[in-house]
Amino acid sequence: MTADIRAAVAAERRDQAEFLSGLTEEQWNAPSLCEGWTVKHVVAHTTLPFHSSGKRVVLEILKSAGRFNHASDRMARKDARLPTSDLLDALKNNIDHPWTPPGSGPAGALSHDVIHGLDITTALGVDREVPHERLKIVLDGMKPSNVKYFGADLDGKRLEATDMDWTFGEGKPVRGLAQDLLLLVCGRTLPPGRLS
Numbered sequence: 001m002t003a004d005i006r007a008a009v010a011a012e013r014r015d016q017a018e019f020l021s022g023l024t025e026e027q028w029n030a031p032s033l034c035e036g037w038t039v040k041h042v043v044a045h046t047t048l049p050f051h052s053s054g055k056r057v058v059l060e061i062l063k064s065a066g067r068f069n070h071a072s073d074r075m076a077r078k079d080a081r082l083p084t085s086d087l088l089d090a091l092k093n094n095i096d097h098p099w100t101p102p103g104s105g106p107a108g109a110l111s112h113d114v115i116h117g118l119d120i121t122t123a124l125g126v127d128r129e130v131p132h133e134r135l136k137i138v139l140d141g142m143k144p145s146n147v148k149y150f151g152a153d154l155d156g157k158r159l160e161a162t163d164m165d166w167t168f169g170e171g172k173p174v175r176g177l178a179q180d181l182l183l184l185v186c187g188r189t190l191p192p193g194r195l196s
Helices: 002-021 039-046 054-063 068-079 084-092 106-124 132-140 144-150 178-185
Strands: 157-161 172-176
Touching (some): 002 084, 002 132, 054 068, 106 132, 106 178, 132 178, 157 178, 172 178
Parallel strands (some): 157 172
16 A cells, blocks of 8 residues: 555656646746745745755754744745756656655655645646545545644535545535545635635
């Protein structure tokens, strides 16, 4: 199972590298679904493990009094000043990198890549569908603690995917593509008309 998930991580990174290679400079500087971040900030964040040392990350977290999100934001803003080609190369050269988020395994790495990839494509209005076998791994890992972590307001709502067999929560149905519902779980604000 771990080997299958690692293969899915590599496939997702490969797809994203290909997609990002075709973006214009204007698209790189366009807003993403991550509040206050452009596409370039998101890629600086997702490639952080490939172009930064563990020591740097620890020092930045200490500077932020243990607040990882605060440190993460500061690092992304700094690293987004790197040339776009450097960030793209960091991704392309680390397709098979074994990094996983702290306290998480390969499924956490896949979630990180898939969610942030959607932060980019959804914001840009690009019609990219994450393969369902990858989405299923990510969706199967979603728990109430994720909703709390991301600050999503899903009280009294039951998310129902229209393109695969997945539901989440209880209450009034909210329907849409599974990848859009995943973004909802992650506290993102979707463009209008994507949910019913």
